[in-house]
Amino acid sequence: MPLERKVKYESECDKGFADWVASQPGCENLRGCIQCGTCSAACPLALYMDYTPRRIINLARAGFKKEVLSSFTIWLCASCYACRTECSKDIHVTDVMYLLKRRAIEEGVYPRRFPTPVLAREFSRMIFTFGRINETFLVADLFLRTNWFRFLSMIGLGLNLMRTGRMTYLPDSIKGRAELRKVLTALDSDKQKEAVK
């Protein structure tokens, strides 16, 4: 078995990424994290994470870009805000997770075929198209894209929803689709202008 160094040297960190994290609104006080681990203790999903929330905060502020952006942790965060509520330093851990998720999608480095980022992407596409979410269509689309086998296991749930009259057969759509698209695309061009600056 080839030997592999498991601890990174500081020189291997991405200083630019550390500066970027520190400059993001809401991340001003990341330096104040005392690494007490209360966030990890409060997190109901920490037991499945490759890095606990405490470690993500520490890695992100130090500039371990690859580790945090390609971690499973950020995609396991269900946004329950338990970490943030318990944090003695008022660090908005949940929002840091969101920040890292967005950057991971932007750079295309999220774990392949892991359904959470795919869900986020399809969710936003569905809003652009219809203005609303149809849960049935969203779930079907997600599993056809990521996991056929899982799609089959969801058939029972689908039948149960039909039986209880909770299934929606036609996508619900808003009247102001053009208006909504104008708002969303205005932000795209706004972003490009920012990037040019």
Next chain:
Amino acid sequence: MKYQYFPGCSLKGTGRAYEESFLAVFGALNIEVKELEDWNCCGATAYMSVDEAKSYALAGRILAIAARGEGDVIAPCNACYLVLNKTMKTLKEQPELRARVSRALEAAGLEYIDTVKVRHPLDVLVNDIGVDELKKRVKKPVAGLKVASYYGCQMVRPYATFDDQHNPMTMDRIIAASGAECVDWPLKTHCCGGSLTGTVPDAGLRMAYIILKEAKRRGAQAIVTPCPLCQFNLDGYQDQIARKFERVDIPVLYFTQVLGLAMGLGASELGLGRGIISAESILAGR
């Protein structure tokens, strides 16, 4: 009293029993509730993972629509409630982001206005109507029913000001006013798994299972919740949970269904037949 109503996508879809019971209860209390016109999805947790400004702009359009109407906005879905309040709070704190969102809304002839109040139905029932008034409306107390009062995470965390973040009580008081009994249990605000029940079942189904099992262990005959996603996860996935862990078999109701029953409203009016785990056992003889 006049209110506006923002249903959100779930209350028109898998959570339609929540809409049915919410409207039935508010109707019976003679509270006027007007649905926002042509509302869009709030973006929930998924959109925030893709684009922050767009996510706030989605909420901005909803707030702009609400500003045209009269009265506070009631958002029964925990995620919608969180997103709308989060948007107003964050954009107050971050003027640059607020300016970007405003510009985008203006491009479509809308204006970012954050003067409306977005409230949860639990807040409205307890603080505007009052538990004493609700007690007066109870005609058929659901006596002898033991339930686990389960709030889910996003109602009290982190923006709610009307209830305690660690031990919320508003729903417990409404359940007590309805004549039912709340069991003592520690998972009131534990996460149900959110969208992970579907996307990462190994983790998500276990989260839902923990809640179901603990409620049953504490002697609850039903779980009562104010959130459509919690209801969906806890009710809809019990078959898959049975295959993976063990069968728990416990109905999951909306608090508006329990209150509605106590107020003498009919089971079908309250959408009580929409539970995948049938609520018949606890309805028998009522």
